[in-house]
Amino acid sequence: GRLFxxxxxxxxxxxxxxxxxxxxxxxxxxxxxxxxxxxxTPLVDGANVxxxxxxxxxxxxxxxxxxxxxxRQLNNPGKFIDVDAGPVLAGDVIFQxxxxxxxxxxxxKTGEVQWKFEAGGSKQIVADxxxxxxxxxxxxxxxLNKSSGKLNWKFExxxxxxxxxxxxxxxxxxxxxxxxxxxxxxATGKGLYRWNxxxxxxxxxxxxxxxxxxxxxxxxxAGNLYQFNVRTGFKKxxxxxxxxxxx
Numbered sequence: 001g002r003l004f005x006x007x008x009x010x011x012x013x014x015x016x017x018x019x020x021x022x023x024x025x026x027x028x029x030x031x032x033x034x035x036x037x038x039x040x041t042p043l044v045d046g047a048n049v050x051x052x053x054x055x056x057x058x059x060x061x062x063x064x065x066x067x068x069x070x071x072r073q074l075n076n077p078g079k080f081i082d083v084d085a086g087p088v089l090a091g092d093v094i095f096q097x098x099x100x101x102x103x104x105x106x107x108x109k110t111g112e113v114q115w116k117f118e119a120g121g122s123k124q125i126v127a128d129x130x131x132x133x134x135x136x137x138x139x140x141x142x143x144l145n146k147s148s149g150k151l152n153w154k155f156e157x158x159x160x161x162x163x164x165x166x167x168x169x170x171x172x173x174x175x176x177x178x179x180x181x182x183x184x185x186x187a188t189g190k191g192l193y194r195w196n197x198x199x200x201x202x203x204x205x206x207x208x209x210x211x212x213x214x215x216x217x218x219x220x221x222a223g224n225l226y227q228f229n230v231r232t233g234f235k236k237x238x239x240x241x242x243x244x245x246x247x
Contacts, residue, residue, distance in 0.1 A: 002063065004042040010053050012042060014066060024066035031055045031081065036099055038122055041086035045108070050094060052083030058096050060111065072111035074098040084122040090146065095132060097121040103134055103142075105149060115149040117142070123164045123206075133172060135162035141172065143189055153189030157182070164206035166216055168230060173216055175203025181218065181228070198222065 003017045010028035015021060031054060040052030048069055049061045060069040074083055074096065082099040089095075093114065094106040102116040103125065119136040126133040131152060134142040139161055143152040160178030167173070171192070172184040179202050183193035197203065197220050207218040209230070216228045 002044075004044065004049055004051075006039040006042055006051055008037065008039055010055070012049065012051055012061060012066070014049075014063075026059075026061050026066045026068070028053045028055060028057075028059070033081070036080050036082045036084055036122060038082070038084040040084055041124070043087045043089060045089055050087045050089070052085065052087065052096060052098075054082045054084070056081035056083060056098060056101075058083055058087060058094070058106070058111065070111045072106060072113070074101060074104055082122070086124045088125050088127050090127045093146075095125055095127060097123075097125060097134060097136075099137060103132070103144070103149070117144055117149045117151075123162070126165050126167055128167075133165055133167070135165050135174060137161050141165070141174065141184065141189070155182075155184055155189045155191065160202055163203050163218075166207040166209040168209060168211070170232065171230070173207055173209065173230075175207060175218055175220075177204060177221070178202045181207075181226075195228070197224075197226075 001017050003015045005013050010030045012026045014023040042049050042051040047063050049063055052058050057071050057073050059071045080099045084099055085097045087094050087096045092108040094108055097103040098120045099122050101120040102118050104116045105114040121136045123135045130146055132144045132146050139157045141155045157176045160176035163175040165172055165174050170186055172186050175181045179199055181195040185192055201222040203218055204221050205219045207216050209216050214230045219225050
C-alpha cells in the first residue's frame with residue numbers, strides 16, 4: 001500500500017498509494033562532484049527498501065519509517081561514482097552495478113560484498129535462473145554466472161552504449177545510443193541481427209517486448225517509435241544486416 005520514488009537530489013519519498021499522502025522521506029547529501037542525471041528505482045524487499053544513491057552508496061531503508069538499516073559504499077575509482085541502476089534481488093543476493101565501477105553481488109541482509117565484476121552500468125541488469133545480463137557503460141553486454149560472477153560471454157557494440165535489455169527465451173534485444181538495434185543469441189552472445197536507425201540516431205529508451213504479440217517496441221532519439229516482429233528459431237546471422245566490422 002505504499003509508493004516509493006527517488007528524486008534527482010538524492011531523496012527517497014514514501015507515499016500512501018491510495019491517497020498520495022506523504023508518509024516519510026530520506027535525504028542523502030549529494031556529492032560535490034559531477035553526477036549522472038539519472039536515479040535508481042527503489043526495490044521493496046519485505047520490510048526494507050533498497051535504492052542506489054549518487055554518492056556511490058546503496059542503502060536499505062525501513063518501509064515503515066524510512067530509517068537507515070544499512071549502507072554499503074561501492075568502491076568506484078572512475079569519474080562518476082553514481083549508483084543509478086535499480087537493484088535486482090535474486091534469492092538472498094542483491095545485484096547492483098555502479099556507473100563507472102563494477103557489478104556487485106551483495107548479501108541481502110547486510111549488504112556485504114560477495115563478489116564483483118569489473119564493469120559498471122547505469123541500466124538495471126537482468127537475472128534468470130543461472131545467469132546475469134549486464135548492459136555496461138563501456139560498450140559491452142556481459143553474461144555472467146549468477147553464483148560466481150564468472151564470464152559466460154561478452155558482446156561489443158559497434159559504437160555507443162546499450163539501452164536496457166529486453167529478453168525472450170532465445171534472444172537478448174537492445175539498442176545502442178549511437179545507431180543500431182541488436183539481437184543476440186541468449187545462450188552464446190552471438191550477434192544474430194542488427195538494424196540501422198541512422199548514424200547518430202540511436203536509442204536511449206528501454207525496448208519493450210510483448211510476448212503475446214511477439215513484438216518489440218523501441219523509441220529512437222530521432223523521435224520515431226518502431227515495432228519489430230520477433231522470429232523464433234532464428235539462429236544464423238542475417239547477412240544483409242552485417243558488415244565486416246560487426247562482432
